[in-house]
Amino acid sequence: MRLLSIELYKLWHNRISKILIFGYFILIFSIAILSTIKVEIGPINFHLADQGIFNFPYIWHFNTFMIGLLKIFFAIIIVAMIGNEYSYKTLKQNLIDGLSKGEFLRSKVYAILAFVGISTLLVFIISLILGGIYSDYNELQIVFSELEYLFAYAVKLFGFFSFCLFLGLLIKRSAFALGFLALWQVIEGIFYGLMKWKLSDLIPFLSAEQVFQFFPLNALGNLIKEPFSRLSAVQNIVDQIGEGFSKDYGISILNIGIVLVWSALFLWWSYLLLKKRDL
């Protein structure tokens, strides 16, 4: 608790991070705006909320995916809270004042955990409310099914923020760390392309997808799969065209495991970096 309060104190007194944090939490609520989208052009009367996106239990999938996209805002805060400690040289001062390197890292991780917790709770609450208003099914059994999406959401955020924390420590400059994050996304894509092209020739029993699922950002993306093609409206159209497909939208335990292992590695590497570096 002491370590968490130290980190929150640092964030709280920084106007920019305060704005970003509040902005992030407010943006989470903005998903409710989706429910007000109505298009009325002559005979076409389209109300997004009536298309079933807020039906239980689908809403858990939809909301965790959509709100998950907002995590990049929070990544900025995390990268900045590390970058600032380096640029203000306050990391050095914190250590001299008697914070151990492990405590320093833990105070950051606790802050991340706290925000992941709050964010998950907000998603839970907002989904309950939206679902309560718009869902066609309101039986408790259905309402509280597929809650594993919420768990996957928390794991996804934690994994992503751990990656950001590590990048922040590795690169020390917030802007460059965020740039590297984008670059990493491209690098993973290139690797995927290369593997798709050559891998099965080299190692016949291995497909590109099998390897690709272990890449950190892809593993994060795989946690909660895109929910759009699962919508009954969309599926109806697909069925009519005759291109019926089945896709597994569930949360796989393997994916959760991969992300948790990556998170642990990122935090461990962060600790080693801190430990090894002279300031």
Add this chain to the structure above:
Amino acid sequence: MSNTLLQLDQLSKSFGNLKAVDQLSITLEKGNVYGLLGPNGSGKSTTLGMILNVINPTSGSFSWCQGDLTTHGALKKIGAIIERPNFYPYMSALQNLRLICKIKQCSYETIQEKLILVGLWERRHSKFRTFSLGMKQRLAIAAALVNNPDLLILDEPTNGLDPEGIHQIRKLIRTIAELGTTILLASHLLDEVEKVCNHVIVLKEGVKFYEGPVDEISQSFGFFELKTKDQKALSQFAKTLPEVKEVKLENNHLKVLLKAELSEDVLSKKLAEAQIYTTHFVKKRPSLEDQFLTLIQS
């Protein structure tokens, strides 16, 4: 608890091929004011960095309070200032000090007293980034004192300050020393060390060159500056005295260097007996600066 606050044992740090600190062993006892001397690049800051947990030693070890405390545990009980004051620029003086109290796990009660001591109480709500260098340095001192430390470590505390700032900081250090706080003051400004320290450690190229009380830094008994009408006779007479090491003519004065204790009254009596009457008669001890330079150059 014993009197040993900090013990360095064969502490070394290399940056590539450069040995910044080489097998340094020092013991700090309670109640002393230590000066850590050495030219720029002699390893002072690296040594302090290692004991302050921000630089990893290449080899050797150090222990706080004979191993009773972990490094970060000990750092909570001491106060330290490194070359430049580092605070969160977006926080006020008061907010910064509160954060330090949270880290050091001490109460907020002393904050007011320390801010008054360094003369920043009026500016307590101003953001750190609006402070001048002298104010930042003074805030750093307040921060270092906020836990009423047993040991205060200061690295070049007057660097980059104007004369008034230097004077204020020195006065502060002396006040703190009089309260009985153990101080380790790293500096290349010798008069600074001479004025406040009773013990000196001299580093040269990372190696300990000398350690001991300030007044014993060299085995010097001082010298006399003499002037008389007949300099030749005086010079010849001085050379016959057993305590005299050397006689030189410097700026129209005879400089009589001593190799044993010879007090003013004894010499003036001897001169009178030899019927030599001086127009100028002063006994001097070499300044720390002279002694330091002789030591470093030898």
